[in-house]
Amino acid sequence: MQRYALNILLPAAAAFIVVLSQMGALDLYVQSVIMFMAINVIMSASLNLVNGNMGEFSCGHGGFMCVGAYVGSLLSMLLFTNSKLFGAALLPGYSALVLFPLVLLGAGAAAALVGVIVAVPSFKTRGDYLAIITLAVNYMVISAIQNLDVIGGPRGLTGMRPTMSAMEDVVNLPWMMIWVLIGAFGSVALIRRYISSTYGKGVNAVCQDEIAAEIMSVDTNRIKLVTFMVSSGLAGVAGALYAHVVGYVNPGSFDILKSTEAMVMVYLGGMGSLSGSVLSAVLFTLLLEALRPLQIYKWVLVPLILILLMQFRPEGIMGNKELPDMFPRLRKYFTFK
Amino acid sequence: MKIFGRLSLLALALVLGALFLAGCSKESDTIKIGFDIPLTGDIPKVGEASKFAAEMLKEDINSKGGLEVGGKKYKLQFIYQDNESKADSAVNAALKLIEQDGVVAIVGPNSSKQAVPAGGICNERETPMISPWSTNPDTTKGRPWVFRAAFLDPFQGPVAVNFSAKQFGAKTAAVIFDIANDYSKGLADIFKAEWEKKMGAGSVVAFESHGTKDQDFSAQLTKILGAKPDFIFIPDNYNQVALIVKQAHDLGWKGPFMGSDAWGSAELMTLCGKDCVGQFFSTHYAAAGAQGDTKVFIDRYNQKYGYIPDDVAALTWDATRIVLQGIQDAGKVVADVKAERKLIRDAMANIKEFKGITGSMKFDAEGDPIKCAVVVRISEDGQFVFAESVCP
Numbered sequence A: 001m002q003r004y005a006l007n008i009l010l011p012a013a014a015a016f017i018v019v020l021s022q023m024g025a026l027d028l029y030v031q032s033v034i035m036f037m038a039i040n041v042i043m044s045a046s047l048n049l050v051n052g053n054m055g056e057f058s059c060g061h062g063g064f065m066c067v068g069a070y071v072g073s074l075l076s077m078l079l080f081t082n083s084k085l086f087g088a089a090l091l092p093g094y095s096a097l098v099l100f101p102l103v104l105l106g107a108g109a110a111a112a113l114v115g116v117i118v119a120v121p122s123f124k125t126r127g128d129y130l131a132i133i134t135l136a137v138n139y140m141v142i143s144a145i146q147n148l149d150v151i152g153g154p155r156g157l158t159g160m161r162p163t164m165s166a167m168e169d170v171v172n173l174p175w176m177m178i179w180v181l182i183g184a185f186g187s188v189a190l191i192r193r194y195i196s197s198t199y200g201k202g203v204n205a206v207c208q209d210e211i212a213a214e215i216m217s218v219d220t221n222r223i224k225l226v227t228f229m230v231s232s233g234l235a236g237v238a239g240a241l242y243a244h245v246v247g248y249v250n251p252g253s254f255d256i257l258k259s260t261e262a263m264v265m266v267y268l269g270g271m272g273s274l275s276g277s278v279l280s281a282v283l284f285t286l287l288l289e290a291l292r293p294l295q296i297y298k299w300v301l302v303p304l305i306l307i308l309l310m311q312f313r314p315e316g317i318m319g320n321k322e323l324p325d326m327f328p329r330l331r332k333y334f335t336f337k
Numbered sequence B: 001m002k003i004f005g006r007l008s009l010l011a012l013a014l015v016l017g018a019l020f021l022a023g024c025s026k027e028s029d030t031i032k033i034g035f036d037i038p039l040t041g042d043i044p045k046v047g048e049a050s051k052f053a054a055e056m057l058k059e060d061i062n063s064k065g066g067l068e069v070g071g072k073k074y075k076l077q078f079i080y081q082d083n084e085s086k087a088d089s090a091v092n093a094a095l096k097l098i099e100q101d102g103v104v105a106i107v108g109p110n111s112s113k114q115a116v117p118a119g120g121i122c123n124e125r126e127t128p129m130i131s132p133w134s135t136n137p138d139t140t141k142g143r144p145w146v147f148r149a150a151f152l153d154p155f156q157g158p159v160a161v162n163f164s165a166k167q168f169g170a171k172t173a174a175v176i177f178d179i180a181n182d183y184s185k186g187l188a189d190i191f192k193a194e195w196e197k198k199m200g201a202g203s204v205v206a207f208e209s210h211g212t213k214d215q216d217f218s219a220q221l222t223k224i225l226g227a228k229p230d231f232i233f234i235p236d237n238y239n240q241v242a243l244i245v246k247q248a249h250d251l252g253w254k255g256p257f258m259g260s261d262a263w264g265s266a267e268l269m270t271l272c273g274k275d276c277v278g279q280f281f282s283t284h285y286a287a288a289g290a291q292g293d294t295k296v297f298i299d300r301y302n303q304k305y306g307y308i309p310d311d312v313a314a315l316t317w318d319a320t321r322i323v324l325q326g327i328q329d330a331g332k333v334v335a336d337v338k339a340e341r342k343l344i345r346d347a348m349a350n351i352k353e354f355k356g357i358t359g360s361m362k363f364d365a366e367g368d369p370i371k372c373a374v375v376v377r378i379s380e381d382g383q384f385v386f387a388e389s390v391c392p
Helices: A002-023 A028-053 A061-080 A093-122 A129-146 A161-170 A175-196 A201-208 A210-215 A220-246 A256-269 A274-290 A292-312 A328-333 B002-021 B044-063 B087-100 B112-124 B153-167 B182-199 B218-227 B238-250 B268-276 B292-305 B311-330 B337-349
Strands: B030-037 B067-069 B072-082 B105-107 B129-131 B146-148 B173-178 B204-210 B231-234 B257-259 B280-283 B354-356 B359-363 B373-378 B384-390
Touching: A002 A175, A002 A328, A028 A061, A028 A175, A028 A201, A028 A220, A028 A256, A028 A274, A028 B087, A061 A093, A061 A129, A061 A161, A061 A220, A061 A256, A093 A129, A093 A161, A093 A175, A093 A220, A129 A256, A161 A175, A161 A220, A175 A201, A175 A220, A175 A274, A201 A210, A201 A220, A210 A220, A220 B087, A256 A274, A256 A292, A274 A292, A292 B072, A292 B087, B030 B044, B030 B087, B030 B311, B044 B072, B044 B292, B044 B311, B067 B311, B072 B087, B087 B105, B087 B112, B105 B311, B112 B129, B112 B146, B112 B182, B129 B311, B153 B182, B153 B231, B153 B257, B153 B280, B153 B373, B153 B384, B173 B182, B173 B218, B182 B204, B204 B218, B218 B238, B231 B238, B238 B257, B238 B268, B268 B373, B280 B384, B292 B311, B311 B337, B311 B354
Parallel strands: B030 B072, B030 B105, B105 B129, B129 B146, B173 B204, B173 B231, B231 B257, B257 B280
Antiparallel strands: B067 B072, B280 B373, B354 B359, B373 B384
């Protein structure tokens, strides 16, 4: 039983947050910070897969998030809400309760598709090309949406929050919080399973020595493609959740700044450490939120903290290790296959 | 060393947690108003101007003992939350103001990309919000709790059309705009539709876009000059305006330009110099040659902070005063924040006419003001001089 302690504890903590939100013990501001935290966890964990585990350098994660945010919003508006864009809802509002994951999956699939389109040509080469290509893709996605007047262009798109209200009308629970937490836990579990699977071990092999990995019968091209697809797909899921939390998307929100934020979280947590990237996403969001009252000095303090971290702990908080590597006794309390 | 590392991590987490939860205090006899403004990010000057104007207003009222509501004086407390000029941050800032700071009303955010989502939150949480500067119709549409102090683009577009048709005797127009800027794009579209309605199809002879960080506009300008319009309409931010106007003159353009309210920054003349002299633009108020309260405001602001306030400062001043007017009109202050918010919203919606420094305004059913726009001319010494007032 002891071996399952952590496995039970984490979902229990999530359920506890939901219960507290429902009872009103957590005010909406705290709830909203927790939701952005969870979204950042998805972003950072999924980028860590490519930048950390696979050792490539992708710096356009915001672009995939943007694709997911728009596709997710459009799907949600098409299916569940009466909108100016699509007219009456295709499905009754209560069906969102069951079918909302479809929206997330659709957003993830679209972002993954864009990921594949990027990956196929860029992984033919090696080295820094991916950085340049992903950077360009980030800009291309934003420009494309800015020029699409149908979905609002630079003015942005609004009208996806009614989906959440429709769910709350049926069963009065904090649905947004539930979906965001499911998304975060699901993504982290998926990444963990992928990385520890026999197939996924190839990801780390590619990072350490691509030629050696190929000799050892790892299909490196395929591994890179699949990993990049998983990573960008999860960024799309994060985007769809983000759109529903904020209730408004505009292309400007997903520019290079968003991608940089994700990268900062990955390097803060430690490259290739899943628990590190989760921890750093939580800490980083909390830090930015807690320092809000400092206003302009926040942007002196936050970079200073990053510089100090790089000076004294260049490998990041966890530094290529997982939580149980640092606290070996933890191993007794969880099992993960 | 290892222990130290772990302990410091733990300490960091604890300190952050404490900071996060801190900041809840209650005081009676004060009225708390929140400001959701961009103090950092892309447009910190806008946040600064808003904050300065608000601080000036607060000092005015508090030095007289406070705001008088129903025979009792209440001190004002303004809480500024930085929204970093980001949509998600504006949502968090609004929620923090509503839930933790317990404000009775929110002034801001200024840009539409933050005002649209923050307006949604305020409307859901039933807190009155007034955006000083946002021009996107979505900010207030279908949201009874959200107001604004600036006129909308569908009004400003026709103002520019009618004025330039009359002033320049123009039959054809060209437009250059920023495709990545929702304000610029929206206004350009409205202008084009209005002009073609007035002058017939095809009378906008060139409709060219550029990106936000572009420095070189010669390709677009060459096309525009080749189409030989009677004037060029530039609904762009002041920093791009300076570049566009200069480059157009370099390419041999002799005709007039028409601008929009985004030109109205103290910085415009520093960047543009004599190239902008003699051009016209539509805006919220004319600083040069202002009279009455407007002049008093401008002089005091200039004396206190050392520069002529631009429109966002004046609009924040008006927006905050509309909230205060709402509080006073309600006639009483109740301790329950939710009930007080409701009182303020109802009073704000019922304001018949508000005399602000950006002109007198009434509110329509959507919470948008019906007010006059002014067209100003840039004088030889770089002042924005009143040319014409256009009322709906």
